[in-house]
Amino acid sequence: MGNSALKAHLETAQKTGVFQLTGKGLSEFPEDLQKLASNLRTIDLSSNKIEILTPVIGKFSVLKSLSLNNNKLTALPEELCKLKRLDTLHLNGNHLRQLPAGFGQLSALKTLSLSGNRLRTVPTQLCSLRHLDVVDLSKNQIQSVPDAVGELQAIELNLNQNQISQISVQISHCPRLKVLRLEENCLELSMLPQSILSDSQISLLAVEGNLFEIKKLRELEGYDKYMERFTATKKKFA
Template sequence: MGNNAIKAHLENSQKTGIFQLTGKGLPEFPEELQRLTGNLRTVDLSSNKIEVLPAAIGNFLQMKSLTLNRNKLTSLPDEIGKLKKLETLLLNGNHLTQLPSTVGQLKALRTLSLSGNKFREFPAGLGSLRHLDVLDLSKNHIQAVPAERLKVLRLEENCLELASIPVSILTNSQVSLLSVEGNLFEVKNMRDLQGYEKYMERFTATKKKFA
């Protein structure tokens, strides 16, 4: 995509605070966005070919939503932790194996989606994100699950054994939707786990709210 086309998007973004440029084969995070660090609230660069998220991402202090689904990211810069207003971070379909510890500084984060990456372990530091409600780690290679303070935990198509589901997630957590299809056990066998009935009470109550 030429600079003129990006310029046109930038002009619109100055008015709306939203920059969306998906499926254009961009090889890198557009340097031109640096002009809008003061007012960009939403950035969506899904379905491109971005391999590196620059350290300059930490300058976007007003950003509330960052979407980089289906790119080629293998890591995130430490500076991601400077986005104190970030509420939504979507990184599905990349090549991530871990997150920087500074992700734990994203105190406003409510939704973190990491489906279809290459995680083998549950990312460290997420326990400090007290407002995190939704975590999607489906389609990775995770083998163990800590009991996090979440409402929605998606772990489909990993490498979990039934015994790796903590009793505390069923009995004492806020998790009202635990998705574990496509792992190394049959979902129906969860009925035999201690605390399953308590989990189902939360699940049913949540389902009724949205019925």
């Protein structure tokens, strides 16, 4: 991509606070973006070939939305965790295996998309994020859901198309979790905590495509309580 085209994008971003440069074959985070670190609210560099997110990202102090979908990222810098105003982070379709240790410091984060990466477990750092609403961890390599998940504040958790065969009973204790998606995993019915049905806030449980027939789920104790929540939620939005 030519310098003049990049310059034009930078000039527009200076005025709007939005920098969007998608599908341009960029192999690195544009260095010149640093000049706008104090006034960019949105950066979208999706569908490029970026392998490294440089530590300079930590300087974008007013950034609210960062999209790096469909790049080649294998890791994220700790400096990302300095973005105290970041509320939306889209990192679908990369090669991430883990999150930075300080990820729980992203105190404003509401929406996190990590679909199509290489995560093997639900990152426990997410449990420190008090304002998190929606988490998408679908299409990873997650095999189990750990006890720490009971602290998760999210309203919706998408774990579709992983390799999950075990789920901690603590998931029933998530204080705000309403939607739990577990489609196309490796769950036996006996591995699904019954308390999800009888004793949780979950009003939409999606479990199609696992190692049991859905009609067997309906025979479990607590299913009637789950259906009460499901129906009440449906009526609310009808």
